[in-house]
Amino acid sequence: MATILYVTANVKAEAASRSLLLGSEFLEEYLRLNPRDEVQVLDVYRDSIQRVDQDVLNAWTRVERGEDHALLSDEERHKINRIWRMADQFLRCDKYVFVTHSLNLWLPAEFKMYVDATCVLDRTYRLTPSGSEGMLRGLPRKSLHLHAATAYSLAGERDQSVAYLRSVLNVLGVAHQETVLLKGDDPETGSWEEYETVRSKLLGLARTF
Template sequence: MSKVLYIKANIKLEGVSRTFQVSDHFIEEYKKQHPEDEVVVLDLYKENIDFLRPEDLEAMADINDETKKNTTFLKYAFQFAEADKYVIAAPMWNLGSPAILKAYFDYITITGITFHYTAEGPKGLLQNKKAVHIVARGGEYGNAPYEMGDRYVKTILGFLGVSDIQTIAIENLDIIGADVEAKVKEGKEKAGLVAKEF
């Protein structure tokens, strides 16, 4: 049995968020194909993820303190490390991802939990795991040099040791005359196919 961590990073609600329309469909199809797996939903806005504070830096220095594992932001790092698969649903905002997703990655990128330092430099501890990033974009940014959302997600996950990363992008949603419903439907179809093999 695998544990899937479904990370949602959009202030818009289900049904309104085009990213969530596709990512929720992905999860539905995944559950059909993998009924024995556990899916844990983590909505970053409902969790009130914040920016790191001085006391958080102190907690980072003592990750072996059992009292801090469930009472501080460190619980998110341990939760992330314990998962086998990651589904990250985050739209493109201003060429990147919502700031709350970056704040979340600051929470989970912790020495001794998700990566460590060796004589050769930093090395990710999350080997043999896989991820899919689902993103809705207003225009076509897939290969643009200024696309920094998906690029960052893949880079930070790679830093943590996750090498099997796919992207499901729904693009050109805000172009004048775009058939948004058709594009979302196309995104769902792709999500369904990826979910079967994920």
């Protein structure tokens, strides 16, 4: 039995998003094949993600200096506990599915806030004499990133979303990563042939994920 963390980053309703529709189909097929697995769903727009603000930075600094957690202010303790819970959830899960879309050559700000709440020193990665080391390194963790890129060229510039998430997962130690790309997120303007091609690929991945 495995635990999947299913993370979406799209403000649209599911019916208005090709990536959300495809992600839902993948998850449905996966659960049909693996009915005993548990899914934890996180929508970074719906679920409140704690931002790394001044209170969080102050709390981290004080805790790293060895100060007792109980001596933090109520606000600092509340915020840092929320971030720790998110990092701990990530650490506990066995598989990760990310359903995202491009926004100005990158991921939405809410998703970056989620990454910041997940990459936490001494919770999901540690520092060693040779550099950082992900707490998941050596563990059989898997990820799937379904990403809807911009359907048109932006002055020839390259979208950074997929490369960024891949780098973050490498830092944390997620060794087995799959990426599936979609051109555009709008069901009304996107290619139906491409949709079916991506759908077929995702349903195939559901059997081996």
